Amino acid sequence: MPKPKIYVTRRLPSEKDMKKLYEYCEVDLNERDEPPSREELLEHVKGKDGLLCLLTDKIDREVMDIAGSQLKVISTYSVGFDHIEVEEATKRGIYVTHTPGVLTDAVADHAMALMLAIARRLIEAHNCVKTKGCWRTWSPTFLLGEDVYGKTLGIIGLGRIGTAIAKRAKGFNMRILYYDIVRRERVEKELGVEYRPLDELLREADFVSINVALTKETYHMIGERELKLMKPSAYLINTARGAVVDTSALVKALREGWIAGAALDVFEEEPLPIDHPLTKMENVILTPHMAAHTEEFFREAAVTVAKEVLKALKGERPAYLANPEVYSTTKLRT
Ligand code: DGY
Numbered sequence: 001m002p003k004p005k006i007y008v009t010r011r012l013p014s015e016k017d018m019k020k021l022y023e024y025c026e027v028d029l030n031e032r033d034e035p036p037s038r039e040e041l042l043e044h045v046k047g048k049d050g051l052l053c054l055l056t057d058k059i060d061r062e063v064m065d066i067a068g069s070q071l072k073v074i075s076t077y078s079v080g081f082d083h084i085e086v087e088e089a090t091k092r093g094i095y096v097t098h099t100p101g102v103l104t105d106a107v108a109d110h111a112m113a114l115m116l117a118i119a120r121r122l123i124e125a126h127n128c129v130k131t132k133g134c135w136r137t138w139s140p141t142f143l144l145g146e147d148v149y150g151k152t153l154g155i156i157g158l159g160r161i162g163t164a165i166a167k168r169a170k171g172f173n174m175r176i177l178y179y180d181i182v183r184r185e186r187v188e189k190e191l192g193v194e195y196r197p198l199d200e201l202l203r204e205a206d207f208v209s210i211n212v213a214l215t216k217e218t219y220h221m222i223g224e225r226e227l228k229l230m231k232p233s234a235y236l237i238n239t240a241r242g243a244v245v246d247t248s249a250l251v252k253a254l255r256e257g258w259i260a261g262a263a264l265d266v267f268e269e270e271p272l273p274i275d276h277p278l279t280k281m282e283n284v285i286l287t288p289h290m291a292a293h294t295e296e297f298f299r300e301a302a303v304t305v306a307k308e309v310l311k312a313l314k315g316e317r318p319a320y321l322a323n324p325e326v327y328s329t330t331k332l333r334t
């Protein structure tokens with residue numbers, strides 16, 4: 001029997017996982033350490049049974065059309081799957097799998113790092129040490145930051161990552177509020193976190209951390225109105241998706257002092273253009289969508305994504321389906 005054909009848009013970091021793919025599949029691999037261009041993607045998906053991709057690859061109807069009707073599975077090496085038209089895949093009976101869980105701690109660590117860095121002006125402090133004449137120890141006007149310890153943290157989205165952030169924040173004796181579309185009563189009890197409607201959370205929190213997936217419902221959920229509800233002394237931390245926040249409103253909020261600052265790992269446009277207003281602002285810290293970038297994450301996610309694509313191609317049920325309804329409504333076409 002011929003091996004199923006898959007297109008892999010980026011080499012997996014472990015040879016062991018790549019070997020597993022080669023054993024069972026005919027692999028077409030993008031060898032470069034950068035995403036394929038749109039043209040390359042469209043060329044290479046033709047006639048494939050599986051697609052192993054990253055969040056930099058936009059997988060839409062056109063890609064699925066060009067791939068053809070034998071495409072059975074799209075496996076993304078990320079927890080987010082907003083780069084994939086999941087509804088379209090579902091209509092066609094194509095599995096979409098992702099890698100939740102394996103990046104929870106990495107992203108939660110990064111959110112805490114951003115919170116501490118913006119509150120304690122870490123980047124300015126680091127640059128100051130390297131700049132002649134900047135260092136003025138013990139001056140009450142020099143690089144004054146704020147305590148994180150004991151402050152109020154508002155978490156928007158108390159899923160895996162939000163909960164992992166809450167656990168860390170407890171160690172900082174923070175009062176923890178959360179908003180979610182569902183009440184997380186178990187976590188409320190276990191961690192002592194308190195539910196608040198979104199507007200109340202925004203009014204009360206000293207730090208607001210965004211931890212929701214990007215969906216039609218969460219697109220621009222933080223806009224002018226919401227930013228104006230925040231305290232002028234509050235900070236916004238976003239490690240989820242850029243488009244959850246209306247960027248123009250955020251730029252205005254930061255310029256006009258509606259909030260004290262923002263620490264962002266994700267942007268509506270990525271890479272963020274170098275001349276974007278956010279790159280010029282003193283009260284922001286920016287990182288290049290790398291909250292999950294730890295050796296542990298890449299190692300574990302590679303194992304998961306390889307297993308998922310192989311399961312689907314062997315006719316087994318993948319463990320992490322973004323569209324589980326495909327499993328219940330269609331027979332896998334093995
Ligand atoms: C993901 O995997 O979706 C995350 O955005 C990585 O930070």
